[in-house]
Amino acid sequence: MSTTNLIDGPLPKAIPAALLPPSGNGVVHSHFSVKGDAGQSFRNWQERMGPVYDVQPPSARAMDTFHASVTRHSIEQLSLLEIHTGANLAVRSLARVSTESIDDISFSLFLEGRPAQYLGGRSGKASAPPDAAPAVLALDMAQACTIHSFDSRMLLLFAPRKSVEKFIPDASSLHGRWLRAEQPLLRLLCDHLLAVRRDISVLSAKKMQADLDTALQILVTAYGRQAGLDGNxxxxxxxxxxxxxxxxxxxxxxxxxxxxxxxxxxxxxxxxxxxxxxxxxxxxxxxxxxxxxxxxxxxxxxxxxxxxxxxxxxxxxxxxxxxxxxxxxxxxxxxxxxxxxxxxQPFNLYGKSRFSTHDEINMLAT
Structure with a gap:
């Protein structure tokens, strides 16, 4: 039997962040989960992720036994999501990204399970993913991509392009790039974000903002070193x-x-x-x-x-x-x-010609 847990409202409704009830510390918080069989859980997850990704099952079996959850905390222009998910394909097509205004940069920190496979904008060619967690995948949400996820747990940080480009001149160049376990700053990032996630219910809005800013600085420093844009x-x-x-x-x-x-x-x-x-x-x-x-x-x-x-x-x-x-x-x-x-399809599937970044992120877990 399929079950759906939605704290902040019925499944079909997407509530803007400004209308969501903040947690006691002023941080916008929401949670959504599915678990069950017969494909209903997967269909619910498709609908929930639909504002950002077109989610497809990798196989009929995966669809029948699918389970997933997403917990979101947002402050100002930064969002931290914790996602547990079964196997799926998440697609942002060229047609889609060309008509939407999403231009955040996302950083997926894989903590448990096999890291996802980044297939670029084409379904047949894969970049070599890390063998095991922890690992970070950066994506430019303004570019097409296909992501093959496996049973995994991840923390996902959405950051505005302008914040990233304070440190990386062209944030679009990060698209599809990995940070791997052997890179020194990755362990520091893991420890920092896990501490933020653990304490987030008692953090003040100011402290959460500072902690997420710190996480972003660690990320861009690590990617900057990778690209030779770090140091003096x-x-x-x-x-x-x-x-x-x-x-x-x-x-x-x-x-x-x-x-x-x-x-x-x-x-x-x-x-x-x-x-x-x-x-x-x-x-x-x-x-x-x-x-x-x-x-x-x-x-x-x-x-x-x-x-x-x-x-x-x-x-x-x-x-x-x-x-x-x-x-x-x-x-x-x-x-x-x-x-x-x-x-x-002059308009996208959701009845609008354009979305803003945070409208779409808000729909993920509302």
């Missing part, structure tokens, strides 16, 4: 150069003359230094191409009647076939198929 004045210079190049590229995506060479010449930078800074992005040429492809996806979703050939030319591609191949390689869908999706 040299790291600050690297961060400034990254931001300078990013601004230059974003303002010239439709310029047919935009190229690695034009960037280096315009900004008076050395090829070797820029290559090192953009190494995690596959190099400056790959960065430019990926930003152009993301811009194309957004334009196709916003204006699906646009002709693909002029769009490709305007974004620096020499012909439609080259553009289509690159687009499919990046997103596992062709431009024509994405345009067809946009024409058939």
């Amino acid at each position: 004045g040299q790291a600050a210079v690297r961060a400034a150069v990254y931001a300078q190049v990013r601004r230059h590229v974003q303002s010239r995506l439709h310029d047919p003359m935009l190229s690695p060479e034009s960037v280096l010449e315009s900004l008076h930078l050395s090829r070797a230094s820029v290559y090192r800074i953009f190494q995690e992005d596959g190099g400056i040429a790959a960065y430019i191409r990926n930003q152009r492809l993301r811009a194309a996806a957004r334009q196709l979703m916003v204006n699906p009647r646009i002709d693909i050939l002029p769009l490709a030319f305007n974004l620096g591609f020499n012909d439609a076939s080259t553009f289509s191949r690159a687009f499919r390689m990046a997103f596992d869908i062709t431009p024509r198929d994405l345009r067809k999706t946009a024409l058939e």
